Amino acid sequence: MISAPSGSGKSTLVNQMRSLVGNLDFSISYTTRAPRGSETDGREYHFISRDKFEDMVQEGEFLEHAEVFGNYYGTCRGSLAHAFTEGKDLLLDIDVQGASQVRSRMPDAVSIFIMPPSPDILATRLRNRSRAEGSVQDEVIARRLANARREIENYREYGYILVNDVLDRAVEEMAAIVVAERLSRNHGAVSEEDKELIAKAESCRQRNSEARIRPVLQAFGVVNAEAAPV
Template sequence: MAGILFIISAPSGSGKSTLVSQLRTLVEGLDFSISYTTRAPRGSEENGREYYFTTREEFERMVAAGDFLEWAEVFGNYYGTAVSALQHAKDLGKDLLLDIDVQGALQVMKKMPQAVSIFILPPSPQVLERRLRNRSAAENMTAETIIEKRLNGAKGELKMVWDYQYALVNDVLDEAVTEMRAVVLYERGLRDDGIEELAKGCRTNAASAKLQAVLGAFGE
């Protein structure tokens, strides 16, 4: 069944990109939407692979032209998903993965309530802080104010988990990938091999013990 829109969000440092990459190697028929951003490339990132890197002026022109399905400003940079991504996936006969932040996700959920939303959580505040510090160091942005801003932003996003249909805790990568695969296959209509039980256990309305424990560790 092609044409399903999967929205995937997570606080920075939750390992979302790795999960999505692993998922695409295990499940066929998934197209990945490459977002536009005004931030500078990091490390080995390439234009058209991780993001389409553009200027603020060009991004704002696209906003005015109605070229974005969703867009948001995060830590001083714009991020957005082009409307054309949906048609591109349909033309290929594939489902579409949107890797977007909470602000953008809420926009898409409002416009497309049939979309399937998945939230990825880090296993603990300590792990999240370590990952954020490592990322900041890799970007040569080690100022404590920047790190604290990112950490507080991530904690704020965790409050939005209940707006999503599914929630996965990325504590053990293989397990998180297995759960995400189950959610995708379940939404495609597969009900065998334990897929249904595993997927339903990830629903936010199931409020699993693991999910509650992680949110409790963050004070939620």
């Protein structure tokens, strides 16, 4: 499970990481919001009506679902079944509400939280994205910044923390986490290269990330910014 405030660069990280790590199945979420820019149905999201989404909820078709900024988002249970059948790991791009639901049902799921470096950088990213979509609304950006702070307050719920300040490094760290988790399940021989990846992944564990994430927490005004062990 990968979660991050809107505008943190999560989609870019996931796409680049998938080019480095094979045997991953990506769950395409369902949403009731309208497509943005060049988004295409079935690629970024499955875009459906609110009535259809609510029917799917009633039928129990979602592994998790949540309402964010007035729109529904959800992960279909079929994604997990398909990945299992194919013998692949399933990658979920979900918000903190959805991650909490999945965690309650699948406590062994690996969770990664991506933090933007600072509110100023996040605001710039949000403004650039809005400009590319043809509309910059300051009130929307302010609302997303406020929501980012609330989401960051949930960082203790995640096993791994990444700070997306240098894209290439964050991509390598995410890939290392996936490989290290696979190695921990397989219990096979570990090469020197594998040991380096495991060490890189361990440095991203929440309990080992305190020094790195404290400036981010302070910048967003997250109080009691002490990283708790996971």
